[in-house]
Amino acid sequence: MSDLSKRSRRNRGLMSFASSIIAILIGLLFGFIILLVSHPDQAVDGFVTILRGGFFGGASSIGQMINIAVPIIMTGLSVGFAYRTGLFNIGTPGQFTTGAFAAIYIGSKWTFLPAPIHWVVAVLGAMLVGAVWGSIPGFLKAYRNVNEVISAIMLNYIGMYLVNMLVVETVYDQLRNQSRPVKAAAKIPTLGLAEAFKGSYLNMSILICIVFVIIVYIIVSKTTFGYELRAVGLNPFASRYAGINSKRSIVVSMVISGALAGIGGGLMYLGQTGVFLQVVDVLAPQGFNGIPVALLGLNNPIGIFFSGLFVASLTVGGYNLQLFEFTPEVIDMIIAVIIYCSAFTLLFKNLMEQLLAKRKAAAVKEEEER
Amino acid sequence: MNTLSFVVQQTMFFAIPLLIVALGGMFSERSGVVNIALEGIMIMGAFVSILFINLTQDQISGQILLLLAVLVAGAAGGVFSLLHAYAAITLRANQVISGTALNMFAPAFAIFITRSVQKVQQIPFNDTFRLAKVPVLGDIPVIGALFFQNAYITTYLGLAIFVVAAIVIKKTRFGLRLRSCGEYPQAADAVGINVYRIRYKGVFISGMLAGIGGLVFVIPTSTNFNATVAGYGFLALAVLIFGNWRPGSILGAAFFFGLMKTFASAYSGIPFLKGLPLPSNVYKMLPYVATLVALAFFSKRSQAPRSSGVPFDKSTR
Numbered sequence: 001m002s003d004l005s006k007r008s009r010r011n012r013g014l015m016s017f018a019s020s021i022i023a024i025l026i027g028l029l030f031g032f033i034i035l036l037v038s039h040p041d042q043a044v045d046g047f048v049t050i051l052r053g054g055f056f057g058g059a060s061s062i063g064q065m066i067n068i069a070v071p072i073i074m075t076g077l078s079v080g081f082a083y084r085t086g087l088f089n090i091g092t093p094g095q096f097t098t099g100a101f102a103a104i105y106i107g108s109k110w111t112f113l114p115a116p117i118h119w120v121v122a123v124l125g126a127m128l129v130g131a132v133w134g135s136i137p138g139f140l141k142a143y144r145n146v147n148e149v150i151s152a153i154m155l156n157y158i159g160m161y162l163v164n165m166l167v168v169e170t171v172y173d174q175l176r177n178q179s180r181p182v183k184a185a186a187k188i189p190t191l192g193l194a195e196a197f198k199g200s201y202l203n204m205s206i207l208i209c210i211v212f213v214i215i216v217y218i219i220v221s222k223t224t225f226g227y228e229l230r231a232v233g234l235n236p237f238a239s240r241y242a243g244i245n246s247k248r249s250i251v252v253s254m255v256i257s258g259a260l261a262g263i264g265g266g267l268m269y270l271g272q273t274g275v276f277l278q279v280v281d282v283l284a285p286q287g288f289n290g291i292p293v294a295l296l297g298l299n300n301p302i303g304i305f306f307s308g309l310f311v312a313s314l315t316v317g318g319y320n321l322q323l324f325e326f327t328p329e330v331i332d333m334i335i336a337v338i339i340y341c342s343a344f345t346l347l348f349k350n351l352m353e354q355l356l357a358k359r360k361a362a363a364v365k366e367e368e369e370r
Numbered sequence: 371m372n373t374l375s376f377v378v379q380q381t382m383f384f385a386i387p388l389l390i391v392a393l394g395g396m397f398s399e400r401s402g403v404v405n406i407a408l409e410g411i412m413i414m415g416a417f418v419s420i421l422f423i424n425l426t427q428d429q430i431s432g433q434i435l436l437l438l439a440v441l442v443a444g445a446a447g448g449v450f451s452l453l454h455a456y457a458a459i460t461l462r463a464n465q466v467i468s469g470t471a472l473n474m475f476a477p478a479f480a481i482f483i484t485r486s487v488q489k490v491q492q493i494p495f496n497d498t499f500r501l502a503k504v505p506v507l508g509d510i511p512v513i514g515a516l517f518f519q520n521a522y523i524t525t526y527l528g529l530a531i532f533v534v535a536a537i538v539i540k541k542t543r544f545g546l547r548l549r550s551c552g553e554y555p556q557a558a559d560a561v562g563i564n565v566y567r568i569r570y571k572g573v574f575i576s577g578m579l580a581g582i583g584g585l586v587f588v589i590p591t592s593t594n595f596n597a598t599v600a601g602y603g604f605l606a607l608a609v610l611i612f613g614n615w616r617p618g619s620i621l622g623a624a625f626f627f628g629l630m631k632t633f634a635s636a637y638s639g640i641p642f643l644k645g646l647p648l649p650s651n652v653y654k655m656l657p658y659v660a661t662l663v664a665l666a667f668f669s670k671r672s673q674a675p676r677s678s679g680v681p682f683d684k685s686t687r
Contacts, residue, residue, distance in 0.1 A: 034482075090406075114500040140666055147611045147672070147674070149607065150665065151662060153604050154658040154662045154665075157601075165649055282599065292470055292471075295466070327481060327482055329478040330478075333474075336478065337469055340471035340472075340475075343463030343467045
């Protein structure tokens, strides 16, 4: 029995993978057609550039890709984790930005910290503030019946304006209208990665990111705690009947989800990547990009890790597209088509599953008759 | 008096697009399809119609051009929303997925097309639509200054859409059927209603209104289109939920938010607020904080359409 269920689970995993691949192929085909229609003479070169993406442009290109991937993997984990527990966390931009500010503030001001733990405390601060920001929609949903989508949207804007105000008042670089650089000790160690990937600012944030991928995977799939959170998402009434505190579960899910997005903000701005928090009235795109990354990764932590890398690779390809007469927006269109087609392939997956189930039923019946 | 009419006029500019788009969202969600693609559809509607204005403004101008552009925006939004309808209704896909795809596609598409035609990504247009004063009505004391001066025809269009939408959803057979598909589609199906067709109509109406809303948002606030509607689609989604999926409450929510937004963006033009020693970001936060607080107090009994977001499968019960 256990052998059978294991095999069927593996089959389902394979099918999900296959359907994602099909969606990606359709998306890339669409991209090629777009290139072909707009500039036929450069289409093939442009398409090769997209395919090469971040993976085949040498060490600096790989480093650049990973730096883009880390924040969106973290926000993808945030969206995916909430989704598995029945919540749609559209509040990642707010959690990401508030977390980022916490990290920058600690990284610039808390110089009393001993150097070796300065950056660790800054990342933890980002995590904490992201968790607090995420907990608000959780509390409001659990105890005041406020739809988490609307409160999260409100908190995105509140977070953005709040952070703009706080940056201006605490860590402001007036000349460039952005945050000042953090202290050297608050920067995430490179562990020699920057030297290994010459021309990039690679640091160990990718390793931290991998650790969180594993942690989320274990929580969701291997613990009773994660099982309870998912059960509340699937059916809050049944789980309450089974003795799970569903209100508490909703809050806890949002806290974890917010923490993951907050860490993303911390890792991005504490890296030595030369990016600073801009004082502009625009919601953090890294937050919203967590949604497609999570969807493409089928809300599975490991899937999210690879889909984040994939999206980052396409993004690098998009930058390089500007060497030709193309705009990088081609990439967004390709990703949109891939996500749209992943809706198609869910149907395709269901069909395959039905087919397999029918065959299995027939086999069992045959067995019985014999 | 001047301050009051200024506040009312500004509030209209913010509230009317929210109202139109949230009403659109209402048609989609009450038929049972969650539409988080409102933002993307707004951008698509605004893009196509502003492009239309840009290309034809040498030949025609004024209110006729604006009304034609409204039709174009509605058509563009409606057609674009069919992509969402196909995935969400026919393929019974997860409705967040196709909505996200549309939100991503629209701005990229707008920038791509614009940049393929011209060097910059902004599409400029001449604002020949502002009505300094509506004839006759604008001369009425008090009311004239408040509602019929320095206005756009789209404001009245938005209010007309509200009246029609409220009647359609509450008083007509189509409205009743649409609501039943969002609450209990199996029951609707059992009495012979074609759930799929009703849901297609719901999504299409939401697409048309969102497309129009995109244009209505851009016209009074800018003189070029830069492939964005500044998150108004998401705000409209919030207004829809805040308005508890009912037309009257949506109207209230849209104007509440519009008024707050006016205080936020134009506080320096309001003597009473200008005197307070607060950073501008505090005012900018105000609409969102006020909405959040209001939600915390008034959401206890709010109830989404029961089957909103649940794909309908005729073969299950």
